[in-house]
Amino acid sequence: MTLDDLDKTGAAQLSRRERQIMDALFEAGELSAQDVRAAIPDAPGYSAVRALLAKLVEKKIVDFREEGPRYIYFPVVAQEEARISALQKMLKTFFGGSTAAAVNALLGMNKEKLSSEEIDKLQQAIDSAAKAETSARQQ
Amino acid sequence: MTLDDLDKTGAAQLSRRERQIMDALFEAGELSAQDVRAAIPDAPGYSAVRALLAKLVEKKIVDFREEGPRYIYFPVVAQEEARISALQKMLKTFFGGSTAAAVNALLGMNKEKLSSEEIDKLQQAIDSAAKAETSARQQ
DNA sequence: AGCATTATGCTAATAATTTAGCACCACCAA
DNA sequence: TTGGTGGTGCTAAATTATTAGCATAATGCT
Structure with a gap:
């Protein structure tokens, strides 16, 4: 594949x-x-x-x-599937596959648009990613 | 426009x-x-x-x-311009324009792939976005 | 040198896409 | 009923996209 x-x-x-x-x-x-x-x-x-x-x-x-x-x-394809697919394609084409680069670009683009609620959500997602990274390192 | x-x-x-x-x-x-x-x-x-x-x-x-x-x-179009353009188009098409939703989707997709260095970078970007949000609110 | 390989310039045939239009239907208001 | 509006089924012509092939040139190897 x-x-x-x-x-x-x-x-x-x-x-x-x-x-x-x-x-x-x-x-x-x-x-x-x-x-x-x-x-x-x-x-x-x-x-x-x-x-x-x-x-x-x-x-x-x-x-x-x-x-x-x-x-x-x-x-016909589910919305969520299409999203993920589009994201992956864009990562591959424009960001060498790097999630971090894409997120940085996204955040750099829209600084003035994020509400405090959205920032909290992002912080949670980062914390979650950090935890996953920590457990991956401990294995 | x-x-x-x-x-x-x-x-x-x-x-x-x-x-x-x-x-x-x-x-x-x-x-x-x-x-x-x-x-x-x-x-x-x-x-x-x-x-x-x-x-x-x-x-x-x-x-x-x-x-x-x-x-x-x-x-002919510069790499950076193409990136931003593609990001915006994808946000519009698949995420209703929401940066936060896209970032969340990105982070949810690749949990195991982020290095601690990348996470630090993301944390900085979030902090920066949080600062911009705070100053926007104070204005 | 001769030959094989790799490259471009250009063209036209073929295939695919795009487009509009006809026929018909359903519904609603006068 | 008639006419207008808004809809689909279907088709084929017009337009565009895709493709391969010929001619030529350059390079490298024997």
Whole structure:
């Protein structure tokens, strides 16, 4: 198994429009065709968006449920799985696989945005990582 | 300006193969055509890879320098810019823009991989973020 | 020198993607 | 009922992406 096998979103194989649509679906969780159209850049017509969605459904990357007369589309892969997959891919591509480098970059980017509650949570996560490191060293 | 304008890598507009190649270039920093070919999944022939690279050069997304008889290709956008851009895009798509959620996910993913040195660095980054939060609150 | 290997410039054929449009349906208001 | 609005199923044409191959050049080895 290679790291590519961790790509649960299958993003590496998506065409330009497919990828735009998947990003929109992951961001929102689920969307109607019309909302997908509103969410993607330089959107084509409604029927073009539907044809693209139909293709993704055919490929079993996207599924839909009916809500009255309209279809609500959502990614087949679970949200949490997609997150992890995207994180790993980004680590590999831009941070040489280093979690610490990525976290540092994240924190450096958004200093003014963290609430005290969020900082507490982060502190807990660091403490937890530190404990895991300590026990790993003792083994 | 929208968040899409922060996409310095221009990834949203890349075709399937273009994106694979850009990922390989960002990961490695720079690559020969042959190495690009080795780095992308289900690679076509050498001349196909070169044609794709030529297209990216034409679009000014990639540039190259000559090293003896061979060309070494590299992304035009700076590494650091690409990192930040990718991070922001990922935050937006998978974490509702929340840095804290992303950091938590990162730390939860790789508990056993952090060295004590890395943990110290993370602690400093958190402390720094905490200080920024405190001063923001006092203003 | 000759040959093999490795490289680029360029092209066009092939495949895939993207797109719009027709036909039809359901619902609602006048 | 009619017309408008909003929806899907399906298709094929237009556009773009992908691919391999020819011609040429450079390098290294025998």
